[in-house]
Amino acid sequence: DAKTTQPTSMDCAEGRAANLPCNHSTISGNEYVYWYRQIHSQGPQYIIHGLKNNETNEMASLIITEDRKSSTLILPHATLRDTAVYYCIVRVHNAGNMLTFGGGTRLMVKP
Amino acid sequence: EAQVTQNPRYLITVTGKKLTVTCSQNMNHEYMSWYRQDPGLGLRQIYYSMNVEVTDKGDVPEGYKVSRKEKRNFPLILESPSPNQTSLYFCASGFFDRVYGYTFGSGTRLTVV
Numbered sequence: 001d002a003k004t005t006q007p008t009s010m011d012c013a014e015g016r017a018a019n020l021p022c023n024h025s026t027i028s029g030n031e032y033v034y035w036y037r038q039i040h041s042q043g044p045q046y047i048i049h050g051l052k053n054n055e056t057n058e059m060a061s062l063i064i065t066e067d068r069k070s071s072t073l074i075l076p077h078a079t080l081r082d083t084a085v086y087y088c089i090v091r092v093h094n095a096g097n098m099l100t101f102g103g104g105t106r107l108m109v110k111p
Numbered sequence: 112e113a114q115v116t117q118n119p120r121y122l123i124t125v126t127g128k129k130l131t132v133t134c135s136q137n138m139n140h141e142y143m144s145w146y147r148q149d150p151g152l153g154l155r156q157i158y159y160s161m162n163v164e165v166t167d168k169g170d171v172p173e174g175y176k177v178s179r180k181e182k183r184n185f186p187l188i189l190e191s192p193s194p195n196q197t198s199l200y201f202c203a204s205g206f207f208d209r210v211y212g213y214t215f216g217s218g219t220r221l222t223v224v
Contacts, residue, residue, distance in 0.1 A: 042218065043115075043203075044154070045215070
């Protein structure tokens with residue numbers, strides 16, 4: 001799986017958009033970008049994934065650059081409940097192994 | 112409701128006393144896996160299973176056993192627990208051949224004294 005680089009921590013004001021970047025410069029053509037988050041001591045929660053097109057669901061939007069070397073997860077209106085560690089993971093979807101988690105970005109949403 | 116269920120949520124045990132943490136999913140997933148999470152070390156995979164009777168080691172398998180006799184269940188067995196296995200454990204499941212996210216259980220906090 002391609003390696004990812006994320007900032008260790010970020011702050012965001014409540015109600016504002018939270019933009020979480022992820023670099024994955026060694027991504028290969030058949031690897032997807034997945035985002036998960038973990039709210040304190042709970043099980044990680046799947047948020048969104050994409051291959052090359054931008055994606056949106058009820059939780060977030062995922063913007064992938066044209067060269068696919070980086071992506072941004074956008075929480076359009078962050079709330080205090082979005083405070084969590086966000087993990088960007090790049091992998092082939094049917095690889096013979098499950099997810100490998102890096103350090104992630106600790107997002108603190110402040111009132 | 113589609114979910115991964117782990118039991119127990121909390122467990123305190125003594126060194127050397129065999130224990131089993133159960134994991135069950137109701138989504139007909141082929142993949143199941145166990146992770147442990149420790150401060151400063153993040154989430155590390157212990158064992159995974161690609162289907163019934165197929166299991167393989169993850170990054171930190173020492174001291175653990177698993178079995179996959181049925182598709183829905185994937186118990187984690189500690190034959191002789193030691194204090195360094197005190198950790199927060201998560202079970203996860205997913206489809207092998209579809210591009211979906213994986214579902215995690217709520218976690219089991221294990222303390223070995």
